[in-house]
Amino acid sequence: MVDDQLSRVFAALADPTRRDMVARLAGGDATVGELADPYDVSVQAVSKHIKVLTGAGLVTRRKDAQRRPCHLEAEVFDLMTKWIERYRRQAEERYARLDAVLAEMGGNEQPTDNQTFEQGAAS
Amino acid sequence: MVDDQLSRVFAALADPTRRDMVARLAGGDATVGELADPYDVSVQAVSKHIKVLTGAGLVTRRKDAQRRPCHLEAEVFDLMTKWIERYRRQAEERYARLDAVLAEMGGNEQPTDNQTFEQGAAS
DNA sequence: TCCCTTTTCAACCATACGGTTGACAAAGGT
């Protein structure tokens, strides 16, 4: 289930327009109309984008008369950074181990094609 | 054009199967066949996934007889974390400023609907 | 009340995506 949200968050940010909207929301809440302004697409299209972002948990809506301003939920970023950091670290540790092995044997032994492969569970 | 790679990286990681493959590659290089093993999809499908990952710069291929082992390029992660951290920080600073303002005025002034909006350029 | 603003819903269209099967190239093993 966390997996599903991760997928939605990554998918949401895969679109440049949506990334741009997130960037603008980082500077302050905004309504759909305001968000639509800079792009030359319909307001309906922007509404759909916002729906994707809220579906990913990146945006919440407030209610203010007819307006429904969008608010960025920055904590969701942690989901991604945690996933990323986990595997970045794992890859780095693997390199460190490899370097150690290479240093250990003075230099002539052929390095056995590194098939470590500890079957990392994917979140 | 950095933008385009960012899009490709996010899109690549939006798929759970691809995320799982990245997780496995963090533990060591692997061939398409080895990667395909755990899933019950065709080798061709996995080949396509790998193509997406290489297109995003997340994976490079070595050449070893008939085999073409996949290697994880973990540096690409930085692209994402940089983008993420930038806007997370911006959002946090905005909160800090808001809190300061709220503290400043003793408590009764109505907070003017915060429309800061410094038009953050989106990478 | 009537109208204007803001937003969403519904239907539609073109394209992209993830999967399949079938054929074939490339490199070794025997």
Added chain:
DNA sequence: ACCTTTGTCAACCGTATGGTTGAAAAGGGA
């Protein structure tokens, strides 16, 4: 030489995605 292993290319299929237009709901202002 022959066969096996490994991987990719090509064509196809169903569904999702991002966009459009048109209609309508929700709320406030005159």
